[in-house]
Every structure is written in C-alpha cells, then in structure tokens.
Amino acid sequence: MIQIDNVTAGYTPDVDILRGMTLHANAAEIVTLLGPNGCGKSTLLKTIAGFLKPRIGRIVLDGADVGQVPVHTKIQKLGLGFVPQTENVFSALSVRENLQVGGHFQSDADVAQRLDELCTLYPVLMRKLSAPAASLSGGERQILALARALMARPKLLLLDEPSAGLSPKMLLEVFQAVMDIRAKEHVTVLMVEQNALEALRISDRAYVLSMGAVALTGEAKTLMDDPQVRELYLGGRAA
C-alpha cells in the first residue's frame, strides 16, 4: 500500500536525517515506528506526507511514485491523512468546526454525512460538537485530531505520537479509536509511538529505527518478546 524505498531526506541540503530508509505498510495494517529520540521517526512521517522531499529513493503509494507530490495534493487526491504531534486541532474553533476544516475539500453534503459517521463511531465528539476544542481533555483532543484527518476518508493515516501526554486510560481510548477505524474502514495506519508496549499490542508489525534507517523489524508480537526490544523500549517488561 505504501512502500518507502531507500529514502534519504533532511531539512538542510548538507545533513541527511533519513539515510536509506526502507519499509512498507500493507493495506489495513497498523504499523508502529519505534526508536530513540532524534532517530528520524517524525521526519519519516513528514517526508511521507510531503513536507520534505526525498533526495534519493522513492515513496510509492498504491503503485505510484509520490515522493515529489506536495502535501495538499496527497491529502486532497491521494487519500493521505496526517495527524502531527502538536498543534493538531484548532483550539478556538468548536469540535464541529474542526471537523468541517478537515472536510475542506468536500461538498457540504459529504461533510454533513461524514460528520455523522464519525460522531457515531466516536460518540465523545457528538456530545461535544458545539464545545471549543480548547475545552476538551487530552484524549478527547487526540480523538478530534484523528477524526479531523478522517473527514477526508484517507486510505493511509500517519499518526505522530497519538498518545503523547495522555494518562494510561486516555491512551487506551485513543488506541481503541485507531483500532475502530481500521476495523470499520480498513485504513492503513503508520504510527510513531513512545508507548511501545501499548502500541505493539494494537499493531500488526513494527520497525525499530536507528540513525535514520531501519535497525530491526518484525511482527509486533515477535518484537514484544525480543530481548533487545524489551530492554530498550519496554523497560524490561514482559509483554
């Protein structure tokens, strides 16, 4: 569904942050990206989204090389949804208005229908439709950010640390929201997470990144039992 093929990219011409990154996600898979701070996880999502362009290598989405396609085209025409780590909702706007912004490229009738669908899937949004996003809890805000990206009916959803700053209970709610949309609409999810154990529990596969490339990959269940992964990312905890 999405194939990252030997991609090198960075923010300035002289520094490569991604250095020959190769990975993929199949249709309707949940794939988690783990790795130490600064290894390039967010940079990879930004490159897939189109904020950065690969200097070398290819990004292939549904068979087409989209490495040089700008982010707005990917969102509007190619089925990409991106939820950045911060500033992912408009605090001063209501929940309804945030969702309408997410449906910017759609007709009014489509927006109304999609809003209904997402409020049915995520009832917390229905209850707070008129409330300003600023009044939401951290977990509700993350679900709104997710739903805003889902307004455009993406096929591929990029999530940058959806559980950042959340309590364990809210984290489970947000991960449940991710599982629900995969089950209902077969969305492919590529997710960066620091909460490795919880992320691996809902993932099919995972990649451990190191210095801009893949250091380790496998089925999520297998990685949970990998001594190196347990030591580095699961605090020595057993799955």
Ligand SMILES: Nc1ncnc2c1ncn2[C@@H]1O[C@H](COP(=O)(O)OP(=O)(O)OP(=O)(O)O)[C@@H](O)[C@H]1O
């Ligand atoms: N806008 C930017 N301009 C220049 N360098 C950047 C920029 N954003 C990130 N970097 C650098 O790119 C490298 C990788 O950063 P990135 O945010 O991708 O790491 P990460 O693996 O997501 O880290 P974390 O787990 O801490 O969020 C870091 O050295 C960082 O300083």
